[in-house]
């Protein structure tokens with residue numbers, strides 16, 4: 001890899017990093033959209049409770065509201081850290 | 085019945101007012117009776133960009149408060165037939181914009197115009213929400229930059245849920261992306277999100293890409309909507325966007341580096 005290519009690949013990364021970060025944040029924000037206004041707060045309170053017992057990431061709790069006919073289903077996805 | 089078009093973004097300083105002026109002037113030039121309404125109460129700027137700041141006597145808030153009639157407040161553009169401006173108020177507080185007032189003014193304008201272009205303030209507060217609420221179509225102005233893209237996505241969420249169309253269960257607001265301040269050079273270097281990146285994330289139709297251009301500043305200095313600078317890159321990109329808005333199929337220009345400089349030729353792309 002030439003000197004110039006090295007710098008070019010460094011720079012390439014910044015737009016790619018931007019895109020990846022955006023895809024993650026946008027997906028998370030879309031998941032709670034359209035649902036009741038309390039969803040984001042519910043999500044952060046559940047996170048707090050989990051954190052009393054296990055150390056988990058900020059995005060460990062995923063919450064989604066689905067509509068199935070007349071029924072609303074609240075789907076909770078909690079990712080625990082790897083055991084080692 | 086007019087089509088109500090909101091020019092919105094969430095983030096400030098991305099080119100909403102520049103775009104409102106350009107698209108409005110373009111639609112009027114194409115023969116459609118068009119009115120530009122400045123919703124940015126307290127920070128009005130559309131009059132400056134349109135070059136009619138010294139002709140503002142009455143504004144949007146005066147009309148809402150029935151201190152002036154629409155006819156008294158509408159400013160006729162001196163360069164383009166069929167083009168009118170309704171300025172925002174400079175002084176009053178933001179609560180001066182009432183839901184009933186906005187609805188009444190838009191309904192009245194609807195009788196006389198083909199297009200009502202609503203220049204939204206930044207943010208997702210009252211003024212921005214009201215600018216979106218009555219829209220039939222939305223032009224989402226976005227810069228190729230993380231915070232702008234994220235804010236645009238939030239605005240898309242609001243358009244889908246908190247508009248008159250959503251409340252009435254009517255067909256949704258038509259959403260189109262206008263990517264502005266685009267620098268092909270920086271995209272090629274990998275420093276800036278590409279048009280494909282932004283399209284992929286926001287997943288809405290692309291109305292146009294406006295290059296980062298000196299012509300925009302020059303036009304705003306002179307109080308001329310940049311679309312009237314017919315030889316400029318930004319002016320032509322806006323002309324293409326207006327044509328697409330009216331249903332014409334035009335290829336996108338200004339996405340690639342036009343000419344390579346000496347450096348580019350020596351070191352390859």
Ligand SMILES: Nc1ncnc2c1ncn2[C@@H]1O[C@H](COP(=O)(O)OP(=O)(O)O)[C@@H](O)[C@H]1O
Nearest residue numbers: 096097098099100101102265295296297300301
């Ligand atoms: N395509 C462009 N190229 C260069 N400068 C631009 C472009 N579009 C907008 N600007 C500049 O960006 C600034 C903000 O634009 P404006 O239209 O007022 O944004 P907003 O209404 O979203 O706050 C202005 O100084 C304007 O001249």
Ligand SMILES: [Mg+2]
Nearest residue numbers: 100101124129
């Ligand atoms: Mg503005």
